[in-house]
Amino acid sequence: MVTISSNLLFIAFILYLVATLFYGGAITSKKGAIDKKGTNRWGKIAVLLTIIGFISQLGYFITRWIAAGHAPVSNMFEFTTFFGMALVGAFIVIYFIYRTTLLGLFTMPVAILVIAYASMFPREITPLIPALQSYWLHIHVTTAAIGEAILAISFAAGLIYLVKAIDQSKASKRTFWLEVVMFSLVTVLGFVAISSTFSGLGYHEKFTWIDKHGNEANLEYTMPALTGPHEGKLLTKEGFQPLVEMPALINAKKLNTVIWSLMAGLILYGVIRVILRKRIAAALKPLVKNIKLDFVDEISYRSVLIGFPVFTLGALIFAMIWAQMAWSRFWGWDPKEVWALVTWLFYAAFMHLRLSKGWHGEKSAWLAVIGFVIIMFNLVAVNLVIAGLHSYAGS
């Protein structure tokens, strides 16, 4: 069951990749208006592949559920892949409302990155500790992820808007920040590339080090240590000697991963720039020339309108019900909860600015980008960095 499950996930991943190529084909081969009925043959194949991929991933989800005996949304790998799946699902729904393949060209790469990122985490099926043994938890996590995924579609649409609306002929603050967004996406790819490379090589090196309470501890790196742990001693023969040693307060291993990913991201980005000979956003501009600005603006807003209630229900209301059952209090101000609140407040502000202050178009698109950054922060940083502060585990 477990092998079937992971094969299905792999098939889905490949299908998403191929579908993305077809979305690209659909845009470049098209002449004339895009936002009218016509999805051309390339586009139809792309959507079909996306749907098959989605079904395959659904198969992964169900088989893994059967194998584990609980919904597979209980660790980073499972949750993040589910988020990727929800993203694809949300795109399919929005596609059938608005019939634009261009959205696929921007959404699918994000979904692919999310799933690739997910597979960098341990993939074993984990048992549930008592607090997690609640169907409310599963309802909460899945609904929240679906809500976030729908909100993320607004990011994809916002990105299309910005690529189209921003004048790339001269450098400005806007081109800079849009390029920062592009660079961040490339860096995720960098992280995936560098992690898979070192894990493919089977790289390991062990340290003993002194933590901030003065205790000696063991630590294992899976990438060569550029930043070594506090008073770290390299135990592995022929291991890489750290370039700098970090104070005990800083998690040297995580920092090391971040540095490697940034380097990989920079190199990838550099290569892309050399090939394209212009900003990534500028290179994408021809792809979006046929779409109307107010059309993508509406898709972006509509996704927020659809996603916000789902997110509220999943990330706040169901979360409160679960917390009430498990911890006897529906709200406890733990970082994860607070960041759900932050996300929610942000989108509330977004909707008010739009409805009452008339923040349409570009301003709205930037807000959609910021919203996605907050969602990703909640997914990545709060789990790995902030929550990690409480537990002093070195990994």
Add this chain to the structure above:
Amino acid sequence: MKDVKCECGHVNPHGTVLCEACGKVLDENEKKNPVLDMRYEGSARRSQTYNKTIIDKIWNFFSSVKVGVWLIIITLIASALGTILPQEMYIDQPPEVYYEEEYGWFGKLYYQLGFNDLYGSWWYLLLIAMIGISLVICSLDRVIPLYKALKAQRVTRHEGFLKRQRVFGINTHVDNDDFTVIKKHLKEKRYRVREENGDILAEKGRFSRWGPYVNHVGLIIFLFGGMLRFVPGMYVNENLWVREGETALVPETGEKLYLKNNQFILQHYDKNKDKTFKKAIEEAGEVVKNYQSNVILYNRVGENIPGEKPKLEAIKDYKVRVNHPLTYEGYSIFQASFRSDLEAMTFALTNKETNQSFGEMKINLRNPKSVYDLGNGYSVKLLSYFPDFEFGKNGEPSTKSRVPNNPAFVFRMISPENPKGETSFVAIKQTIEPSGNNTYKMSFKGIETKNVSGFIVRKDSSLWAIILGGIIFMIGVIQGAYWNHRRIWVQNKNGEVWIAAHTNKNWYGLKREIETVLTDTKLNIPEDQLQIEKQDKEVV
């Protein structure tokens, strides 16, 4: 202040921008705009009309969406700041030491700024309160005028109103059959069609306009529920420790409820049985599968007479587990934690040289006897007992608490050859003999522990408001987000057919709908006046 009478005969309240009935522009400033600001239908809102007294000023401040958004943004940033370091409630050391020790100067600063208890701070609560006030005032400011304006609207609209709608078009060619077709199409699209003087107003989804107000009411009720907590008696939150086999009074129940803990159970996953998890368990070491206390809940019957044992009547036999609290009459008892306490220690009176034992004694650590008779002339007196032993300030032995965390004893060992007895001080891992050369010793034989279940007893009488608020909020957001309010006017003006349309959101969808409505007619699709402008700009 005077009401304003429009040329159509409708009397509008002072401050009205667009006549409630026919839509004629009443406000001079608004006339300059090519496209009308249709928010709140140009109705007279208190905040836009009065600005004299201090009450007006406060009202206007809180009714402004700009202020509301600022409040939301500030709350958002403040909330995020509170997650940088763990909050005070999650640490188990005194905060004045903890933050600096763990996080250096930054931690110290964090503590000095009061961020250690951010969500309980007065200014954070003030922010939330201001959002609450703002919600009430801004809703009142808008909802009544909006309601009146939507109710009073007539089908036939003023030219200036139609012309300045965002979606607008003129047809010189008039064909009465077209009206029939349009009406049919509109009805198919679920519009409510009203007709007057041959003019058409088609409207749908008006109820979605109340969505924001409904959701704000939900939020207000929710916040009200949060406030109820501060009312004494509304909120009970107590810890309750019950050892296995014992019955304890459940606090804050008016001495009514008693809880007996029959057994505490702790289970781990077994990597041989739970094969699917084998790898993960090996990685993690041990993973807990279940925390459970088998309990019986009792109700006291009859009067509570001090000093007398209460008469109890069992009401519920339950297995309290995490996620499965025991609930009864508004009280919930949650499995929260557990510990094992020392229960008894066993010693043997032993001859130091021969190692011969003259009998064993088991000391109940919470209720020790003063003399243990071992028979044959051997006995042990317990002179002093320190359940939680430490050396006091003056070097004297003393006890920190009555909980047997670290028991210590002073024994007098009586034997036939030594009827006066020898004194010995015994604590964990140490023995002191005041006289220096005893014949006998108390040798340690064993220890018994007992599990103590930690429960949280909670009663939250504000929960209904929280739940109600949540439900109303959800209804409101869905109402406002999944539907929108669309109106299409098809009217005869100057021998032409004018078509105008308005929606509160999703213009693209509206325009597509108009296209379907106008198929099979000779009417032109009206244009989006804002879109034309934008396209002009793009060409330039």
